[in-house]
Amino acid sequence: MKAQRRGQASLWIGGGVVAVMILVSLLTPLLPFSDPQALRLSEQYARPSWTHPFGLGENGIDLLSQVFWGARLSLGVGLGSVFVSAFVGLFLGSWAGYKRGRWDDILMRLVDLLYAFPGILLVVALAAVLGPSVRNMMIVMIATSWAGYARLMRGVTLSLREREYVHAAEAQGASTWRVLVFHLWPNLWAPLVVQMTFGLGGAIMVESSLSFLGLGAPAGTPSWGQLLNQGREVLTTASHVVIVPGVALALTILGLNLLGDGLRDRFDPKTR
Amino acid sequence: MGSFIFRRLLAAIPVIVGVVTLVFFLVHFIPGDPVEMMLGDAAAVADKIHLRHILGLDLPLPQQYLLFWKNIFNGTWGTSIAFSRPVLSLILDRFGATLLLSFTSLVIGVLLSFPLGVNAARHAGSKTDTFSVGFSLLGMSVPIYVVAPVAILIFSVNLRIFPVAGYGTLAHLALPALCLGFGLSGILTRMVRTSMLECLGEDYVRTARSKGLAERDVLFKHALRNAMIPVITIMGNMLGGLLAGAVITETLFDWPGIGKLFFSAFQSRDYPLVQGVVLWIAVSYVLINLLVDILYSLVDPRVRFDS
Secondary structure, three states, X not given: OHHHHHHHHHHHHHHHHHHHHHHHHHHHHHOOOOOOOOOOHHHOOOOOOOOOOOOEOHHHOEHHHHHHHHHHHHHHHHHHHHHHHHHHXXXXXXXXXXXXXXXXXHHHHHHHXXXXXOHHHHHHHHHHHHOOXXXXXHHHHHHHHHHHHHHHHHHHHHHHOOOHHHHHHHHOOOOHHHHHHHHHXXXXXXXXXXXXXXXXXXXXXXXXXXXHOOOOOOOOXXXXXXXXXXXXXXXXXXXXXXXXXXXXXXXXXXXXXXXXXXXXXXXXXXXX | OHHHHHHHHHHHXXXXXXXXXXXXXXXXXXXXXXXXXXXXXXXOHHHXXXXXXXXXXXXXXXXXXXXHXXXXXXXXXXXXXXXOOEHHHHHHHHHHHHHHHHHHHHHHHHHHHHHHHHHHHHOOOOHHHHHHHHHHHHHHHOOHHHHHHHHHHHHHHHOOOOOOOOOOOHHHHHHHHHHHHHHHHHHHHHHHHHHHHHHHOOHHHHHHHHOOOOHHHHHHHHHHHHHHHHHHHHHHXXXXXXXXXXXXXXXXXXXXXXXXXXXXXXXXXXXXXXXXXXXXXXXXXXXXXXXHHHHHHHHOOOOOOOO
């Protein structure tokens, strides 16, 4: 009972945090924030005040405005890459799991190849090759994360393909695509949504890690990772430059993890 | 067991060759020329051609690829462009630091997560459980580049207990290991708790309790031992990732490990060094995974390799 209540709380708190973040990133251009790129050189690294509630960063950029625009970047890149990766993983994983055979073997060896190397290093290597830009960052994230979805979708499909309703559809002469789209995919969405929620948290972490290392968004683009990197240099004199984006990042990922936990409890109570 | 290890090592060869080949070609597509980076834009064209020839960069790509494997087998692993030293000796120099940081942070992670996870499962739904779930969520949600600056601010700047960055003493090791260990303990606590909860509901635990066994024996000899299988898998993945070098942690704390070496090699387009580090990481990853499989049979005698 307590576990059920905790699952509900996770769902609502996590969902609330994520909803606020999405709303914020959608509304940022309409809100009366100062220009995130505006420089106030004489006030560089000024502490939080009434005029600048989150304080100022390098060259006097307004951190409130930067954090809100950074949320837009993080969520935009995260959602974009997660949706594409999830679709690729759903398509390839369910097809391989349903058809089996040679293509399944090839796909799984490819997945093994991607898993044979620590994810972050592959991300860094690819990002260094492609160069820093938002589009390249998304390419890197999709290229390195589709395999996780494909593996999960394949696994679930392997068990679903033996169900009676699938055999019934096959007996009625349904084509491979018909079985996949109308009979298997509707049963795959629950684990897919849970994985996507955790995946979004992971994608936001990767985005900020790349920006932190200077391999993500181009210099000057409002980004939590870049702010954290700038703040590292002035940690002792202007700690707010690290704390403000750090709290925003941690809150978002915490919200996504809570939402993922809540959704998983809702869809699969055994894992509670 | 011997034939299992042999088969696994054999199966790993194509994966390692695949990863190294992929990175070999990837690294040659990085924009920028290492020779220009070393000599600068103002250097004479003749000097650039000469250096390119010395480094073997004027050879066609397939020939450079063969040369790379030849260097692997002659034991030097090639010569680093930026350091002008054999790649293998550079890697071995840095590996000690990475090994030290990896094991210390994993030990910290285990020391934090096992008591928390076991206690949480034992008192599921209690305040202890809520605390451990919260702790694990926090560990999983706060990235190292947020934890580290805050830890530096508290322990180095305000309390002056540990140095901000560097390498050489136990005090230098403490902060990066604690920060990494905190992150690891988040995932581990969750795994231990979930796995223990599952085992504590099994029939053999009920039988052990009904036989009148002490609760400590039930928990540690029966439940925890069986709960270890998924935990060991996660720990193996973690150790594999750590031995590959924690790029961000090593950069943040100026820790001279494999991760920092990999990052700087990429930044300076040091092709031989990048390839060497990638090969090293791929081999360590495979060996760690093999070790994890062997550990399975020690923890759970039901796991057999001959079937």
